[in-house]
Amino acid sequence: MLDNRIITILRDIVGKQYVSTEQADRICYSYDATQQQFFPDVIVRPADAAQVSLILKMANAENLPVYPRGAGSGFTGGSVPIRGGIALVLTRLNRILRIDQDNLIAEVEPGVVTATLQKAVEEVGLFYPPDPASLKFSTLGGNVAECAGGPRCVKYGVTKDYVLGLEVVTPTGDIIRTGGETMKGVVGYDLTKLMVGSEGTLGVITRIILKLLPRPEAKKTMLVMFDSIDGAAQAVSNIIRGKIIPTTLEFMDATALACVRQNANLDIPESARAVLIIEVDGDRELLERQATRILEIASPLGVVHTSIAATDEESERLWQVRRSVSPSLRKVNPDKYNEDICVPRSKLPDMIRAIESISNRLEIPIVNFGHAGDGNIHVNIMVDRSLQGQEEKAETAIREIFAKTLELGGTMSGEHGVGTSKAPYLGMELDPATMACMKTIKHALDPKQILNPGKIFPVDGPTA
C-alpha cells in the first residue's frame, strides 16, 4: 500500500473526489480484455495535461509505477497495472475540441470514445476510418497508444495514418507537442509516430489531432462462400492483382464457420469452407462496377454461394455472420488465446495450412478469422483449462504459430500490440540490436522506468 503522504499529494493535484483507494475501484481497474488481474494501489483521474505532468513528476520522485488507461479494452494487457502503483485513468479528458471542415482535421482529448468521434464527423459529411472491433467503447487515446486497426484498414490504413499531432506528457513529466495540424511537416523527428503504438510506455497522450477524409458516398457489401480456404485466399490475391483495393476483405476459415453454423442462427451451407466479406465504398457508380468485377474474379475459384446486400440492413445481416464468430467461440471452449498475427497477404494460404496442421497435431482447436486483405489473422487457440496439459499445448501452439509467421515474413501482432501477453515472445521477432535500440529510447525518455513498467520489454521498473 502507498503511504498517506502520496495519497495526499495526489488529492492535492487532481481533487479529492478523483483519487480512490477503495477496493471496488481497485477491482474495476485491475484488468482489461485479457484474463490477467493486477491491482493498482490507487486510482487517479486527472482533468488535464498539467495534472498528468504533476503526477508523473511525483511518481519519478517517489519511484512509483504509473499505468495510464482509457476504457481498458486492450487485448494484450497494456493497461493492466502489473506492478501496482497508480492507475492513471484518462476518461475525464473526453472532449471533442473541434472538427475543422476546411482542413479536414479533428482535435480531441484521449478519453473520447472512437464511435463518438466517428458519429460526430459523419454528421458533417466527414469520415474517420479506423474501426477496431471495440470502437463502441474503446477510447481514441487507447487507439493511438496501440495503433488500432480494424476491417477498413485494407483501403484506409491504421490509426497511425490519421494522427497528425499529439500533446504528450513525457515519463519525466514534461509536456511536449508533436507534429501539428498541417498535412505535411518535417521539422525535427517524427515523435508523433514514435508515440503511436508505443503502448503508453513513452508518454501519456493528452490531446490528439486527427486527419479526416470526406465521407464515402456509398458502400456495397458482398458475402462470398468458397469451397476451400485456398479459393478464398486466391480471390484476395487476384482482387488486389486486379488493381482493386476494397474497403474490407474479411475472412473466416472452416473452423470459424463451423462455430457459427453450430451456435448462431444463420444459414451456412455445409459445402462452405471459407467466407470472404468484401466491402467497397466510394462513388456509387464506380463501386457497382468494382463489385461486378470482384464477383467475376472470385467466380472460378470455387464459389458455393454469394450474397450481395442491396440495403444497409442487408449489409448489417451479412456482417452478422462475421460478428457472430466471437460470441460463438465461447461455446466451443471456455477460454481462448487470441493472437493477431499478420503475414504478407499472399502468404495467407500457407499460414492457414500451417495453423491447421499445428491444431491437428496438438489436438487443440484453433479458429481463424480476420482481415485477409492485410494478411492479419485473428488466431483463436481454444483452451479448456479444466483439462490437464491444455495450457502447455496452447503455449506450444503459440510458439509454433509465431515461428511460422516470422518465417513467412510476418509479424506477431498486426493491431493488438505486445503489452504483457506477447512480451515473452518479443525476442522471436526482434533481433537483439533492434530491441536494444528500442530499449535505449525507452531508457533515455524514462530513466526511472516508471511509466508502464513491464510492458513490451520486461524491464526492472519500480514496484509499488
Add this chain to the structure above:
Amino acid sequence: MLDNRIITILRDIVGKQYVSTEQADRICYSYDATQQQFFPDVIVRPADAAQVSLILKMANAENLPVYPRGAGSGFTGGSVPIRGGIALVLTRLNRILRIDQDNLIAEVEPGVVTATLQKAVEEVGLFYPPDPASLKFSTLGGNVAECAGGPRCVKYGVTKDYVLGLEVVTPTGDIIRTGGETMKGVVGYDLTKLMVGSEGTLGVITRIILKLLPRPEAKKTMLVMFDSIDGAAQAVSNIIRGKIIPTTLEFMDATALACVRQNANLDIPESARAVLIIEVDGDRELLERQATRILEIASPLGVVHTSIAATDEESERLWQVRRSVSPSLRKVNPDKYNEDICVPRSKLPDMIRAIESISNRLEIPIVNFGHAGDGNIHVNIMVDRSLQGQEEKAETAIREIFAKTLELGGTMSGEHGVGTSKAPYLGMELDPATMACMKTIKHALDPKQILNPGKIFPVDGPTA
C-alpha cells in the same frame, strides 16, 4: 586532414578504388542544392550495410564526423559535410531488389533514383506516388531521410506513408531492421517512422521496403487562372469542402506568374493573378465527373481562363507553366532563399497576404508557388547579393514569414527538412521540452554525435 592510418582502414573496409581524398572528388561532394560549401576529408563509397557498419564503428572509435549522402539534391544542406570528415556516398547501393505484385511492395537499396523505381513499378501496372521535383536524380534513401513530398501528396500523402520497413545502420554501427513487409505491424516502437525524416542523423538507411498502389487508370489535368489569389484559395477550400480530394492542387501567385510571363514563352493573360493546376486521377468515368464538378466549384470565384488537357501531351504543356517558374526565377535576381512553409490549407490566403506585405515593406521580391492542397508554399525570397543590405533584409523576411506561419498553426518546413539552413530557426517552432525530447533521442542513439553532426540541432559533435 585525416591521417593515413584512417585512410588505410577505410580502404581495407570498402576496397581501395572506393576511397578518395582527391581534391576533384572533395569538391564534388562539398555541396548540395543549397549554396553552402564544406569539404569532406575523404569520400567513401561502401557496397553494403556491413561495410557501413564497420565505417561507423571506426568513426566512433576515432571520433570522426560521418555525412551520408545520396544524390545531394537536398534543399537544406542535409548532406553537406559541415565539419569535414567522411562523406559516406551510398550510390553504389542502387539495386531494385524486388517488386512484389501480390503484396504491392518493393524492396530497394537507398541509391535507387526515385524516377527509376517509379518507371519500374509503372511497367507492371503499379504506382509509387511520392514525386519530389528532384525525382529524376534524387535517390530513395534521400527521399526517406528527408520525408520527401511533391504535388501528388494532396491525395496520396508523403514518403513516410509508403515506407513499411528499413534496414538501418545505427550511429554506433549496429545493423537493425525496422518494420517489415506487412501492411500492419505493432511489435515494438515504430523505428521506421522515427528514421523517416530524421535527415540521416539517427542512422544510415541501407535497405527500404516500400508500399505500392495500383496504378490509377487515367488522369485529367486542368489549369485554371483566377483574377485574385483569394479566388484561387477559396477554390481550393471549396473543392475539399465539396468532398473531392484531387491528386494535385498546385498554385502560383501573381509574382510567380509575372515571372513566367516575362521569361517563358507561354501565353498568360494580364488579368490572371493566380493559377491553379488541378489534376484528378483514378477511374476514367469518375474523374470526368470530378473534373466537371471542380470547374463548377471554381467558376464563380473569378476565373479568367481555363484549359483542360485532352491528351498526355496537353497535360505536359499545362504543367510547363508550373515548371517554368524555377528557371524563370533566376532571371529576376541571381540568388534566392527557397523556403517551404506549410499552413493549414484554409490559412493560405492569410499567409499569402502576409508575405506580400512583408515583401512590399522590406522592398525585396518574394515569389510564391507550391502545393496549395496541402497548404505547402514554396516561398522564394529573391536576393541580389551585389546590393548592400539584401542578405540582412532576406534574413528579416524569413524570420517574419516563419513567425506568421507559426501564428497560423503551420510549420517552417513541409518537405525540405531542417538540415543546416533552418537549424537557427528551430527554436521558433519547437518548444524547449519538445526539442529536448528530440535531442535526448539523438544523444541516446549517437552518444559521440558522429553521425551528421550540426544537422537539425546545433550540437557539439566532432570535427575532423
